[in-house]
Amino acid sequence: MTEALLEARGVTRRFGGLTANENVSITLERGKLHALLGPNGAGKSTCINMLSGDLAVSDGHIHYKGREITGLSAPQRSRIGIGRSYQRTNIFPGFTVFENCRLAAQSRRQRAWRLFTNALSLEDTLEKARAVIAEAGLEGREDRIAGTMSHGEQRQLEIAMVLATDADVLLLDEPLAGMGSEEASKMVELLDRLRRTRAILLVEHDMDAVFAVADTITVLVNGQLLASGSPAEIRANIEVQQAYLGEEAFHV
Amino acid sequence: MIFSDRTALILKLLGVSALAGYPLVGSEFYIELVAKVLILAIFAMSLDLLVGFGGLVSLGxxxxxxxxxxxxxLISPEYDPANLWLVLPASVLAAGLAALAIGLLVLRTKGIYFIMVTLAFTQMAFYLFHDTALGGGSDGIYLNFRPEPRVGEWMPFDLAEGHQLYYFILAALVAVYVLLGFVLRSPFGRVLVGIKSNEHRMRSMGYSTFHYKLGAFVLAGALAGLAGFLYAVLFGFVTPELLSWHESGHVLMMVILGGMGSPIGAMLGAGSMVALEEGFSLLTKHWQLLMGLVILAVVLFLPGGLIALPARLRGLFARGDHHD
Amino acid sequence: MDIFSFLVQTLNAVQYGLLLFLVASGLTLVFGIMGIINLAHGSFYMAGAYLAFGLTSATGNLLWAIVLGVPLAMAIGAALEALLFVHLYKRDHLEQVLLTYGLILIFEELRSILVGDDVHGVPMPDFLAGSIPLDDTLSYPVYRLAISVVCVGLAIGLYFLIQRTRLGMMIRAGSHDRDMVQSLGINIKLIYRVVFALGVVMAALGGMLAAPISSVAPNMGGQVLILSFVVVVVGGIGSVWGALIGALLIGFADTFGKVILPDFAGVMVYLVMAAVLLWRPEGLLGKG
Known part of the structure; x- marks a missing residue:
């Protein structure tokens, strides 16, 4: 029996007259990597934003570990174990790699009232930061200013920061975007490893990667759920093929 | 950093020693002027916590x-000195509580709204004292006696004596500087700087940024209160002009002139601002014109303020070497 | 309060609110379209009042002063945009605040150097100088009524300008997507210059109209600037109609505040603002 960590039931988001997501349901289970596919403008980012709390839902419910979290803010969701990365790199460009991760790790035990404690003396936070830097493959670059690193390295940092928050659910918005093939395959390996103990939602354009690594694939088109199933089922699905007609990615 | 830690420490100690030695050589007029600068330096440092570290541009x-x-x-008796250990905490607390109440409202807004709303609330406080009988109206009120630091029968020092008041103010400045040093290195301070850099990401990492900003707003308000308390004690009277939005703009200018994001920069800004004003006012009665031009020049040509000047000069010379 | 004094106060509130709208709409247009926070906006109000004083002294009539003053204000606005404000578009809000704060100091001193620090009055045109009797003791000045009528006319004109003209279309497009407008070959620089000059004219016109009923005095811009901020915050930044609603709300709060709680009159408008902030932090008509 798998453990369902995050469940969205019939979530809908409207912007004025436009419905960006309509009645989308998705379940993320521990040990599984769930990929979210869809053409540009299908509503993938809206969906991930509703799960992370960046956007409020217009309708529908979200549950985490059996508890309703629809009304929780983004910081509240992060604190209970839902972590996310962003499509456009969203880091602290002026800080070092280490400080980026340290700040992320500090969010678990914030100790805001300890005004006379040096943040750099909190061993648990430092250790966590070092560990996630190693895990994301950024060793040796701790002192680099984050904004001066390559795009691929910044994507790795982005993942390291999510890991530093001890998230049980990882919502990853195109972590492979703009990466070289070597970096990308390293990232896929990392995702594979991370999945073992967590639930992952992966929004990704790289079809090869998605079909190689995903346990379940959900396809969104025009804000609606078109199909959901194993990679083999999705590949065989006529509707999905039609929706993607002309996109060479499906000639796998 | 342009200086090593050790050089920086030596420079700071030299600075404090020079300030501490000044009353031995300076005239009464200039001792009071320097004391005023020290008070404004506390004021500017408190604002820098918001602007330079938290990214909150407050005009209030x-x-x-x-x-x-x-x-x-208001709480000092009219014909007797008050007890310092009572009125000092009370004044700082009043400022902190006001910052809490105003912060709860203004921090609901961001960016340009925040600037306008802080400006509007400071004007509200101005009218509260200007229009009502509460604080003597537009004439303000006098503080006839400086508070006494009395503990039972014992008086450890006497603020009625000018030099001792000067040293008390200097001690307050050093204490605020040290306190800010701790705060900025603490987990709280790190979060504040993170919010300035990327508030959205801070929220997605689990920080309720509103509470942190509110904490900074209250702390900054309380420290500004300490400066205001010392100002009232030094000059012995208060007027609504102290709360005017020109004062808010004035202290913001000090922070920018010195270089925001650095308590030392804020102090330098307070010192040079007062020096410029005093100097210009000797030249012409339209000295504000020159002040305005200086402000334009600093914003246009000296981003980073005075504190960044050595590094910029060095950069300039380095480039010069390269050409040779 | 009897019905006539209530009527008088209502008319006062509307007149004050409409005048505030005139000044605040310039501020909100410049912010909404160009993204600039301009603390020196109040100085343009002051400049208008002093123009009214100077030109009325020279020509003998406020109407002539306005006829001559408006194009003058427009020219001043266009020149300031070309020389100074054009450098502000790409800067952050903090720098805009500081630069325009510096400008306030400069404008005040220039005013002091050019016309001195005295307080002046400006006579109203003779045919508007009378009052309309309401009952035995109360009457309402024609001039205040005239201000309201002119402001309503200007508000309608502004509506047509923004909604119905080609310039207005460009202005609306420019506020939404700068790059798009530029790619259509529309001269965005010219639009900015026109909008800024328009903002200056509205503030200056506010000062000219107000000159006969309030004294022309040093530092008169600061108070108007802050009240305009309150109006813009209450109405929602960039929204001209929000500014109209906000201005009327502030006009009523201030006028009736003075009647009901004279001691706290100055505070009243800020309490209204606080209430709006609690309810809708983005302003009544602001975009969330």
């Missing part, structure tokens, strides 16, 4: 300075 900081100044003037 004078409200807390003025509220504390009014508090000490």
């Amino acid at each position: 900081h004078a409200a807390f300075f003025g509220i504390a100044a009014y508090t000490v003037a």
